[in-house]
Amino acid sequence: MQTSRFLVTGGSQGIGAAIVALARTAGHEVVFTGRNEQLIEKVAQETGAHGLRADVSVGDDNARAVDACRERMGGIDVLINNAGYAYRAEIGNLDVDAMRRMFDTNVFGLVDITNRVVPLMKSQGLGDIVNIASTSGMKGAATGTPYGASKWAVRGISQCWQAELRPHGIRVTCVCPSEVQTNFGGNVGRNNPNKLYAEDIGETIMAALTMPRRALWPELAVFANNPWKED
Numbered sequence: 001m002q003t004s005r006f007l008v009t010g011g012s013q014g015i016g017a018a019i020v021a022l023a024r025t026a027g028h029e030v031v032f033t034g035r036n037e038q039l040i041e042k043v044a045q046e047t048g049a050h051g052l053r054a055d056v057s058v059g060d061d062n063a064r065a066v067d068a069c070r071e072r073m074g075g076i077d078v079l080i081n082n083a084g085y086a087y088r089a090e091i092g093n094l095d096v097d098a099m100r101r102m103f104d105t106n107v108f109g110l111v112d113i114t115n116r117v118v119p120l121m122k123s124q125g126l127g128d129i130v131n132i133a134s135t136s137g138m139k140g141a142a143t144g145t146p147y148g149a150s151k152w153a154v155r156g157i158s159q160c161w162q163a164e165l166r167p168h169g170i171r172v173t174c175v176c177p178s179e180v181q182t183n184f185g186g187n188v189g190r191n192n193p194n195k196l197y198a199e200d201i202g203e204t205i206m207a208a209l210t211m212p213r214r215a216l217w218p219e220l221a222v223f224a225n226n227p228w229k230e231d
């Protein structure tokens with residue numbers, strides 16, 4: 001891959017921070033967002049990427065993030081839509097407002113920032129958009145109504161964008177990780193060393209991005225490949 005200009009949402013920790021680090025190591029320019037000032041500063045110092053405090057559920061923050069990319073890098077070649085979190089609850093005992101708030105980040109935030117980036121990519125005739133969904137968006141599970149629905153939505157949205165953007169040379173790839181050891185959901189059930197690491201997802205994404213531009217990988221799932229028992 002030639003040197004590219006990355007915008008990574010939610011790059012202050014976890015999978016996003018791993019992508020920021022790998023992209024920088026590969027020589028790319030990177031702007032990333034997050035909300036936690038200290039974490040943003042730490043990743044920025046460690047990687048040399050430009051960190052920005054911006055909440056993806058806030059339209060003005062997304063406008064600021066895209067402006068920062070224009071000013072610092074002159075554009076965006078790769079958008080990694082990674083910012084997200086999980087609210088889980090069983091139907092019958094579900095806080096619909098909490099579900100709506102989560103959709104503001106996982107779904108509407110992702111749509112809003114991409115809506116601002118796509119005109120830039122169209123004018124370049126080139127771009128990559130990577131949407132981080134989840135295996136929770138591939139198979140329903142108990143308590144999965146809010147989070148699973150948001151990730152099913154991301155998969156569906158990705159297919160729509162593929163149909164719309166392929167003619168413009170813009171590739172859209174949807175990535176569905178299984179459980180990854182990050183602070184996601186307070187690390188619940190993810191402290192098993194046999195589960196995936198953030199770097200595993202980052203490496204997979206970087207590999208997908210290095211395919212010839214003729215080749216589009218529309219969706220990929222990543223599971224831990226372990227010859228062992230569940231938990």
Ligand SMILES: NC(=O)c1ccc[n+]([C@@H]2O[C@H](COP(=O)([O-])OP(=O)(O)OC[C@H]3O[C@@H](n4cnc5c(N)ncnc54)[C@H](OP(=O)(O)O)[C@@H]3O)[C@@H](O)[C@H]2O)c1
Nearest residue numbers: 010012013014015034035036055056083084179180182184
């Ligand atoms: N870990 C897993 O098992 C797993 C599995 C499948 C899919 N995923 C998906 O992978 C993505 C990354 O998760 P992760 O495991 O790396 O979680 P994480 O360690 O909790 O990191 C989440 C990142 O997203 C940022 N973020 C959250 N809400 C945001 C918002 N409204 N605006 C801007 N940034 C926001 C956080 O920033 P701050 O901390 O600065 O607020 C943080 O940098 C998510 O979309 C998640 O759904 C995770």
